[in-house]
Amino acid sequence: MNTIPGSNPVLDVLVVGGGPVGGAAAALLAQAMRGDRAPMRIAVLEPRKPTPLAADAPLELRVSAYSRASERILRTAGAWEAIAAVRLSPYERMRVWHESVAPTASEALVFDAAEVSEPNLGYIIETRLVQYALLDAAEAAGVAIVKGELQALSIGDEHVHVETSAGVLQAKLVVGADGAQSAVRAAVGLTAEMSPYAQTAIVANVATERPHESTAWQRFLRTGTLAFLPLSDGTSSIVWSADDEVAKGLLAASAEGFAKALDTASDHALGGTRLVSERASFPLRRLAAQHYAAHRCALIGDAAHVVHPLAGQGVNLGLLDAAALAELLAVGRRQGEDPGALRVLRRYERWRKTETRMMSVAIDAFDRMLAHGTGPLSRLAQRGLGWVNRSQELKRLFIRRALGVAGELPDAAKARRSA
Numbered sequence: 001m002n003t004i005p006g007s008n009p010v011l012d013v014l015v016v017g018g019g020p021v022g023g024a025a026a027a028l029l030a031q032a033m034r035g036d037r038a039p040m041r042i043a044v045l046e047p048r049k050p051t052p053l054a055a056d057a058p059l060e061l062r063v064s065a066y067s068r069a070s071e072r073i074l075r076t077a078g079a080w081e082a083i084a085a086v087r088l089s090p091y092e093r094m095r096v097w098h099e100s101v102a103p104t105a106s107e108a109l110v111f112d113a114a115e116v117s118e119p120n121l122g123y124i125i126e127t128r129l130v131q132y133a134l135l136d137a138a139e140a141a142g143v144a145i146v147k148g149e150l151q152a153l154s155i156g157d158e159h160v161h162v163e164t165s166a167g168v169l170q171a172k173l174v175v176g177a178d179g180a181q182s183a184v185r186a187a188v189g190l191t192a193e194m195s196p197y198a199q200t201a202i203v204a205n206v207a208t209e210r211p212h213e214s215t216a217w218q219r220f221l222r223t224g225t226l227a228f229l230p231l232s233d234g235t236s237s238i239v240w241s242a243d244d245e246v247a248k249g250l251l252a253a254s255a256e257g258f259a260k261a262l263d264t265a266s267d268h269a270l271g272g273t274r275l276v277s278e279r280a281s282f283p284l285r286r287l288a289a290q291h292y293a294a295h296r297c298a299l300i301g302d303a304a305h306v307v308h309p310l311a312g313q314g315v316n317l318g319l320l321d322a323a324a325l326a327e328l329l330a331v332g333r334r335q336g337e338d339p340g341a342l343r344v345l346r347r348y349e350r351w352r353k354t355e356t357r358m359m360s361v362a363i364d365a366f367d368r369m370l371a372h373g374t375g376p377l378s379r380l381a382q383r384g385l386g387w388v389n390r391s392q393e394l395k396r397l398f399i400r401r402a403l404g405v406a407g408e409l410p411d412a413a414k415a416r417r418s419a
Helices: 022-032 068-076 078-086 129-138 184-187 242-252 253-265 314-334 343-371 376-389 392-403
Strands: 010-016 043-046 063-066 089-091 091-096 109-112 122-125 142-144 150-155 160-163 167-176 193-207 215-221 224-230 236-241 273-275 278-291 297-299
Touching: 010 160, 022 043, 022 068, 022 129, 022 314, 043 129, 043 150, 043 167, 063 068, 063 129, 063 314, 068 122, 068 129, 068 314, 078 129, 078 215, 078 314, 089 224, 109 392, 122 129, 129 142, 167 184, 167 242, 184 297, 193 224, 193 242, 193 253, 236 242, 236 253, 253 273, 278 343, 297 343, 314 343
Parallel strands: 010 043, 010 167, 043 142, 091 215, 167 297
Antiparallel strands: 063 122, 089 122, 091 109, 150 160, 160 167, 193 236, 193 273, 193 278, 215 224, 224 236
16 A cells, blocks of 8 residues: 555545546646645545556557547646647547438538637547556655455445555545446445446448548437547547447457448548447437535546536536535635535535536436437437537537536636746
8 A cells, every 4th residue: 555644644635546537636636735734645446557658659459538528627637738748639629410401411510619719619538548547646746556456345434444455544534436336335335326228339440531620529319329430540549339239249240241341331521431440339418416415525527427428528517516516615624614524525525416416407408309209309300400500609608618618616616827
């Protein structure tokens, strides 16, 4: 177990889960408390700390789209320079269309960063790169990284008793950043509504006949959603959210058979395709925790909510959770608040639950209406893509949402004012 600084055996905050969201929460909180006379004692419990990713290493399968708000959060956390020094892939446009029209038709919805005077709409970045940079930044800011797994926890009046494979820890606040199957959530007794989409997400890297043009391409199909995300070496990462039976056939197909099906499903938007990686898959489920907080416990990221990947918002919502919680805990500390006090944590819950619920409802509506719908309302929604494309005002509204700069933002996600 890593040495935890200080003589007090009780941590202020223990983050369980050192993925991008947990790493961000720890790094942001440590950064916010730097220079204080009584900085917080923070640790991250993570069983598998990632190794560095070299710039010339093969591109990994696990990537996500990071919004402008997420970029700002990663900068505030002290991780952005390390990420950008290795590699990332900015995308400048998004092209979204329904299978009933051609990808180049006027009914397709096109977002362009230039329309809102932005350099890009976001970045496609490998998960391991972000995770390593955030944990490294957290450690540099004084956070202890404890290599171990959660075994049990019990909440007392003054602190949480945490049993791990690396030893026993005590903390005033435990933050569950340990994913959809959160052991923290289960141990605390926080319930969550979980339901399957009856879809499977297939991810792979592919080479395409035509260049991706720094554009994210997405086609709504009657059997799901297909997205091409541009990568730094000219290839694309595909995320194909297909109905379970369709996905079963796609996973069983040969590489050539899969590429042929991909060409048909994409309507040859980027020409012919060729697999350049293995295929990975995972079942899609929605999850919504009834509460994001309890006495001396808070949930962030997938431990609190899981949404459909069609809008690429999962990690972005999680980073906003991390930034909001870190901001409130830092303010509370300076006001003499106990970090595990429910009155502090309820502020976080009210803030983030409202924002994530709105996003989840919108994403589910897109899935029902655009990917699977066949009735009059669905046809109206499908035609709506073209209507939005013809309205500059509506397009700017949607672009702001895509950039992640709409809604009530934590300070770390806001644009920095020049001095």
